[in-house]
Structures are given as C-alpha cells and as structure tokens.
Amino acid sequence: MWLAERAEMHDFLRWFVSRRPPQTGFEMKEYKGCDRASKSDARGAWFWRSSASLCLLSCLFASTVAFTSLPALSDPFRIGGVEYLGDLPTFIAERDGHFARHHADVEVITSGSGRETLGQLRAGEIDFALMAMTPLVFDALANPARDGPDTPVILANLSHVRPVIHLMLLDAGDVPLKDALRGRTVGVPRGTNADYVLHVTARIAGLSEGDYTLLDMDPEEMSDALAAGRVDAVSVWDPWAFRLRNRFGDRLREEPDTGNYVSRWLLVTRKEVAETDTGHTRAILHAYRDAVDWIQANPEAALAAHEMRISDLRAIPRSRDVDLLFDVTLDWSMIVSFRQQLAWAIRSMNVSDGEMPSVMDMVAPGPLATVAPGAITIPYLPEDSGRQDK
Structure with a gap:
C-alpha cells in the first residue's frame, strides 16, 4: 500500500509540474522579444515551474527517507543462544548489528545447552532458540502431535560441524x-x-x-x-x-568424534511465531544470512572472535581443529540426521514406535522461502500454491 500511494503522489507531482500556468503565452526562450506584460507572464511561468520542481524534489526526498527509515518492529524478541562454535552466527549477528540493520529488536539470552533453550522456548521465556537436532528428537517423541501453537518448528539449519x-x-x-x-x-x-x-x-x-x-x-x-x-x-x-x-x-x-558424526545447529521457533509474526521472523533470517556471509568471507577473524568470547586467559583454544561449514538452509541432510537420531532415541527411551513424529511436521519453510527460496532443497508446498491438501 505504501508503494502504491508513493507512486500516485509522484504521478500527481509530475502532472502538476507539466501544467502551464494560465495565460502565460510565452516560453522563456522568447523572453527578450516580449513586451513588459509578456515578460511578467514569463516570469510568472518561471516561478510556477521552479516552485513546483522544488516541491517535487522535497516530496521525493521526504518519501525516500520515510521508505528507507521504516521503524523497527515493536516488542523485542528474545533469542536463546549457546556459547558454542556452531552458534557463532548468533554472536556475529548481535555483535555486528545485523539484527538491528533488518529492524529486528532482539535480545540474545545465552544458556548452557540446546536442551535448555528448548525448555525456555516451550515455556514461552524466549521466542527463538538455537539447538542441535537431539533435543528436538526427544521433544518429538514426548509430544508426537505437532499441531499446537507452542510446537517447536525448524526455521533453518545454520551450521554443519565436525568434530566439536x-x-x-x-x-x-x-x-x-x-x-x-x-x-x-x-x-x-x-x-x-x-x-x-x-x-x-x-x-x-x-x-x-x-x-x-x-x-x-x-x-x-x-x-x-x-x-x-x-x-x-x-x-x-x-x-x-x-x-x-x-x-x-x-x-x-x-x-x-572425528569423521563419524556431523552436528547440525538449528534455528527453532514456536509454530505460532512462524505463522503470525512473519515480518520479524524474516528479518531474523536476513540477519543470520548476513552474519554467515561475513563468517565465510572472514573465517580466521570469525574463529578468533569465538575464541575470545569463550576462552579465559588460561584456556587452550582448539576451535581451529574443526571442520566447519555455515549456511542458512533447509536441506536433505537435516532429514537424514533426524531419522538416524530418532531410531537411536526410540531404543534409548524404550518407547514404542506406534506414533512416530514426522520430520516434515517439524519444519516451517515459509519464512525462509520468502527470504531465500534457493536455500530450501527439501520438498515443501508454497503457501500461495492454491492446493487444499496441505
């Protein structure tokens, strides 16, 4: 709506400037050969056009400033992060102002593990949580019905790490x-x-x-x-x-665990947040993509920042021994990881496999699809497809 109103205003101003004032009769190039009355008319025409042009420039400037200075989204959202190498994008996004740059009013709350952040998400203490796949697998077994508004859903995978x-x-x-x-x-x-x-x-x-x-x-x-x-x-x-x-x-x-397992680090929210606050969710995904771009362009500086963040003066950093890839995606490797860990968790918890959660019920691809559709390689049904069998 804002863009449509802005275009209508610009069209009106162009029409306004193009109009000739009534009874001018002369163009400025004929000014020297005119009589006094005609000169007065020409000066009036010049004043008319100059004033209108100044008005147009002022309105264009004001509308541009208004468009590029949209207010930050209201109500700060809380992100539960972990002091963990896989969670480096959260640290960089906050440190370098990527959340604020995308008008996301965010507070990052650091916890000891993804198990803790999932509990905080379930309790409504935070709105977004970072975690590995394992806590989600156990949550899915404990809560196989994935249709409640507080159900955790995956927005994106942020990293693939081995070994950590x-x-x-x-x-x-x-x-x-x-x-x-x-x-x-x-x-x-x-x-x-x-x-x-x-x-x-x-x-x-x-x-x-x-x-x-x-x-x-x-x-x-x-x-x-x-x-x-x-x-x-x-x-x-x-x-x-x-x-x-x-x-x-x-x-x-x-x-x-060298070569035996690749950890994935997931950005998770509640289903109601993904479905009702799409603007803020997309802004946060944009911020993570910017943070990942910086990490990929500056890997040594990124690892140094992580080591400074978590190490005391006597600790021995080992971050540079890891095999690390950051991205913001939803891909098939995430589904494979879920199924492998689900099979292990069923045996570990001695539960029946009568009611098995579906990994596709644990993913909310809509926000990432609007931000970077090419980052999604798992099957999903676009929201505007018109299909009724969702």
Missing part, C-alpha cells in the same frame, strides 16, 4: 577405548548432542550402553564431578572442554 563433541576420560591410560570406557561412569547431558555422539563413539569402539553407566549431568557440573570421582569420563563440547583441559591437563584423554 569430545569424550574426555580422566586417568584412563594408553589402552584401547573399549577397555578404557568399560565399567566407567560417564557424565553427559542426556537428550543433547553430546548424548548421541557418546552413543556413536561407543558403538564404533565395540561397546553397548550396558558396558558403561550414564549419569545425567549439566556441563558446568562436570569439572568438580571428575575431580571428586563421581564420574570417570564426560561427553561435552567447547567451551566446557576448554575448561576441563585447563584444569586437568595431561591427565585427560580425549576421543573426538
């Missing part, structure tokens, strides 16, 4: 992992990416979950739990791994 999860054993010695882990107690935040990576690493080593004991534990508890002997090993990500290296040094043995 570390199985860290204290005083394990130089023995095969199968022997080092058997009979040990492992601290891990259950229902997180670290939980799934531990499963993959142990299976490759030839162990089943009955060969070791799992203890659900938040990352901030792990250092003291290792020191007190409550656990023998932990599965965790940076920056918590940084701090464990700093405290225990050579006593720690690390088993990074």
Whole structure:
C-alpha cells in the first residue's frame, strides 16, 4: 500500500509540474522579444515551474527517507543462544548489528545447552532458540502431535560441524577405548548432542550402553564431578572442554568424534511465531544470512572472535581443529540426521514406535522461502500454491 500511494503522489507531482500556468503565452526562450506584460507572464511561468520542481524534489526526498527509515518492529524478541562454535552466527549477528540493520529488536539470552533453550522456548521465556537436532528428537517423541501453537518448528539449519563433541576420560591410560570406557561412569547431558555422539563413539569402539553407566549431568557440573570421582569420563563440547583441559591437563584423554558424526545447529521457533509474526521472523533470517556471509568471507577473524568470547586467559583454544561449514538452509541432510537420531532415541527411551513424529511436521519453510527460496532443497508446498491438501 505504501508503494502504491508513493507512486500516485509522484504521478500527481509530475502532472502538476507539466501544467502551464494560465495565460502565460510565452516560453522563456522568447523572453527578450516580449513586451513588459509578456515578460511578467514569463516570469510568472518561471516561478510556477521552479516552485513546483522544488516541491517535487522535497516530496521525493521526504518519501525516500520515510521508505528507507521504516521503524523497527515493536516488542523485542528474545533469542536463546549457546556459547558454542556452531552458534557463532548468533554472536556475529548481535555483535555486528545485523539484527538491528533488518529492524529486528532482539535480545540474545545465552544458556548452557540446546536442551535448555528448548525448555525456555516451550515455556514461552524466549521466542527463538538455537539447538542441535537431539533435543528436538526427544521433544518429538514426548509430544508426537505437532499441531499446537507452542510446537517447536525448524526455521533453518545454520551450521554443519565436525568434530566439536569430545569424550574426555580422566586417568584412563594408553589402552584401547573399549577397555578404557568399560565399567566407567560417564557424565553427559542426556537428550543433547553430546548424548548421541557418546552413543556413536561407543558403538564404533565395540561397546553397548550396558558396558558403561550414564549419569545425567549439566556441563558446568562436570569439572568438580571428575575431580571428586563421581564420574570417570564426560561427553561435552567447547567451551566446557576448554575448561576441563585447563584444569586437568595431561591427565585427560580425549576421543573426538572425528569423521563419524556431523552436528547440525538449528534455528527453532514456536509454530505460532512462524505463522503470525512473519515480518520479524524474516528479518531474523536476513540477519543470520548476513552474519554467515561475513563468517565465510572472514573465517580466521570469525574463529578468533569465538575464541575470545569463550576462552579465559588460561584456556587452550582448539576451535581451529574443526571442520566447519555455515549456511542458512533447509536441506536433505537435516532429514537424514533426524531419522538416524530418532531410531537411536526410540531404543534409548524404550518407547514404542506406534506414533512416530514426522520430520516434515517439524519444519516451517515459509519464512525462509520468502527470504531465500534457493536455500530450501527439501520438498515443501508454497503457501500461495492454491492446493487444499496441505
């Protein structure tokens, strides 16, 4: 509507300037040969045209300023982020003002894990959440009906990372992992990416979950739990791994998940936000795309910024050992990851597969389709398709 009204105003002003004032009779090029009355008419014509032209320029300037200075969207939205390498786009988007540049009034709230941000999203404490696939898989099993307004839905995948999860054993010695882990107690935040990576690493080593004991534990508890002997090993990500290296040094043995698993980092919101606040949702996606563009153009500076953000003066950064790709997409690899983790979670939770959640019910492609349709390679039905079988 704004653009239509602006065009109508410009059309009127062009018509206004093109009109000749009544009874002028002469063009300015004939001015010297005119009598006094005609000269007066010509001066009137010149004044008429000059005033109208000035009016046109003023209106054009005012309308352009109004168009390029649209007010920021009302009501600040809260984004739940994590101090995690995969969540680097959130940090860059906030630091470099990309959210504000796209008129998104945003507050970033940092939590310890994607499991925490999902809980905050479900509770209505935040409006957007960053997390790995694993918390969503467990949420889908607990809530297979995906039609409620507070249902978490995926807006985009932001990163593919390998390796960032570390199985860290204290005083394990130089023995095969199968022997080092058997009979040990492992601290891990259950229902997180670290939980799934531990499963993959142990299976490759030839162990089943009955060969070791799992203890659900938040990352901030792990250092003291290792020191007190409550656990023998932990599965965790940076920056918590940084701090464990700093405290225990050579006593720690690390088993990074090299080549066995690629973590995906997802931007998630509630279904009602994706469907009712499309303007703000699109603005946030634009901001993430700008942040990812900067990271791709400045990879060394981006990693340095991450290390400065999460490391204290004594920590030993390890970010440069990872294989990292940032993007803002919805692609087939996300579906494959969901199905793999779903099969594992069903066995882990001992639940029946009678009512299985569909990954397509967990995705909201509409906002990204309007921002960057080429970034979507999964099947979806455009909102304007006219189909009735959605």
